[in-house]
Amino acid sequence: MTLTINNKKIKFKSGQTILEVATANGFAIPTLCYHSDLKVQANCRLCVVEIEGHDHLETACSTLALEGMKIITDSPRIREARRLNLELIFSEHEEKCVDCLRRFDCDLLKYAREYQANISRFTDRKKKRKTYCFSKAVEIDGGQCIDCKACLEACQTVQKINYLEIRGSGVDQEIVPTEDRDRACIYCGQCTLYCPAASAQEQSAVAAVEAALADKQKIVIAQFAPSLSISLREEFSSLNSENCEGKIKSALKQLGFDYVFDTGFGTDIASMLAAEELLKRLKDKQAVFPLITSSCPAWISYVEFYHPELLPHLSTIRSPHIQSAGMIKTYWAKKNNLNPRNIVLVSIGPCTAEKHESIRPELFVNGRPLLDQVLTIRELVFLIKKNRLDFSKLPKNDSADLFNGSGAAVIYGTPGGIMESVLHTATALSGAQKKNKISNNRLEFKTVRGLTGFKEAVVNLQGKRWRVGVVNGIANIEYVLPHLKKYHYLEVRSCPDACVGGGGQVIPTTKEIKKKRMAELYRIGKKRSIRWASENKAMLAYYNWVKEHKLEKKLLYTKFKRI
């Protein structure tokens, strides 16, 4: 099929929208409410184009391309409509650019410049609106919301949590947390991943981190998730693939962090403990099955609120970044003669729920949180851009390699990554390494009932066959719950595509981009000098130290309770 765009003949496939055809052929059309992974909303009216024979403009994102259509994507008439719609959008959006996390990549400002929109033609109508805060993790700033409904789609359709609602009509319309007492936010941050207006976003810890960095009395330490290197490379072209982890370490040093750690170390501890826990349960005739992973903090919030009856199924092992935090503030601090009270520990990762996790009292050690601040990857990007760090000029830093994680810790960020890592370690621990294929091959998962968000496999451990499964995205849990009894071990990840699609990931995050991130993580995972958790000697040494000092309960395990 063919049509013309700006007088150029173009082939397309039936079912494509004008926006898809135009984008695929290099015609740029501005969009705000559109996201390739979400249902088309067509409410920002920015992508308007002319179609011959139509008496008004049409939105490219929502109009199907048809045979013979004659489309114009740029003209004075179009520019005028885009300018006006932008001015109206800005009248709903209070600019807080000075410390806005989107400042360096703001589509709103980019389009305002491109279409010469007067962003203050109309008074900011929503200035007095509330900001809704969800724990320490996520917020919706009513004064900035442009009513695009992307967050609603994320919360309702992608996650099926239905915590966000739209209330009122016309100019009274507002995105609000529900008043339904039977629903709760799980802090997954999926809503923040799609918001074009910095309204649904993580509660920023940037100011607190900057204050700590400026405080000469404090030792400020960063620990960052291994998946960071992939995401930062998307942001900074000067960060090439071969040396990026070292360069990220240098960047953090330049920002003023005194020490930098790899959260992957904590991941290895978690894998090790999880493997032990699994083997123990498999031997125990009375054990509760399935055992379910607990390293995704949004999943924990979900179980606590929606399905407390599943609490006995949850693994009691602390999540990876809490594990490494425990190591840094006790074992490492002691070895280096540092007072943990002087340490400000900042964890950087792709997650908003970790912000909430960091203030869970049951994870405190000696009455204080292990993690003092949690930054999303976006917040780190903001810091780097604000300080104008140039990766091409930064040295490759190899220090602190002592506490690195293994390759298995790298793939932890992908759906199925926990399963793979834990099963491998369990196989190694049960001494069957050579006979078992897991050590060399990826697990052979198959999809169940055509669900893309759930996969299962059968594995051999201790001479028996066990059924395991991976839930990829919290929305899929409802299909699995009725069949729980069939499984022995389940991995549950709240965000679609796990941490590579985490609520704190860089923007844009799309299905396509996530696929690339996953492939890259597997690639660099293989290149790590330590491949599997069970081979991580530094980690094993720490584990022995904890056991010697009988600190297991305090540092390695946790308890879940009904809320």
Added chain:
Amino acid sequence: MPKKLRKKNKRRNILELITEAGLVGRGGASFPVAKKWKLVKEALKTRKVAYIVVNGAEGEPGVEKDAYILKNYPEEVINGVYLANQFLGNQKIKKIYFFLNHSYWEKYLVQLQKVLSQRKYQSLAKKIIFTAKSKDLLYISGEETALLNYLEGRKIEPRLKPPYPTEQGLFNAPTLVNNVETFHDVSLVGRGKFDDKRFYSINGAVRQRGVFRLPATLTIEDVLRQTDNIPDFPFFVQVGGEAAGEVLNSDQLERPIEDAGAITVYDLEHTDKNKLLSHWLNFFAAQSCGNCVTCREGTYRLAELVKQKNHDQKVFTDLLTNLAESSFCALGRSLPFTIKSYYINILKKKI
């Protein structure tokens, strides 16, 4: 019609009859009724369940035809629905929703139910659900897809099309949505009594307010004359409803009425021009569903703008033009139609 022909008619397919009669939707969009029915029927080839929705929202101020029809011809309306139900297949139609305006819902419900208690309508009666447009429901709830959202318990705003309701309407099933007047006309067609007339609502500064049934081909002037409503003072009219209707002066009455059949007469000298303008703008601002920025914000800003003494006329015009250019649905696009026709035809000002 001779008896013989009437008999023959009975045996003929209702779809053919409607096609022949040239029935079009009377909501304003003038979509051929037969085409809609055919689309639902076709969609049903692969689907098991469908719905019928009788749209009696009558949200457009100044249009009171539905109330009139329900009061005077409830049996015809029910019979029209009956024919649709037969045509699409009694087995496949799961439910029939009657969506009525709150102002008359109670008044006519008893009548409608009385008709439904007739033997002929037994199977129909079981499936009918009456629901009323409450006072605070928006104007837009009369729009087909917004109405479907309402019936599903969702936010009242128009849906993106495609998919069209004929394919994926209520709860995703093929759905036939027609308004009260259409079902009435269908019944007449089925009984061989259709005479190509339509209902006209006449309001405003006239002697004979009310609803009249007159030939569909009449001009505005004919309608006013035949109802003895030509004013003896300088006047202007709004045709098609008091919100979304076009505003015309008394020299422009030689045209037929294409939209919703409604004429409102205004006294040219005694109408407060600014008040009328604000009235329209406020109405649209209050009725915008809020879905798209162009209309949500545009109608509000226009209403705010005219509150200022010497407002910026360029911004005013720009916002109006933009409503016509880039609104999501016909509600946003109709405000500039009203305002611009008023400026040009009555105020004789450029816009």
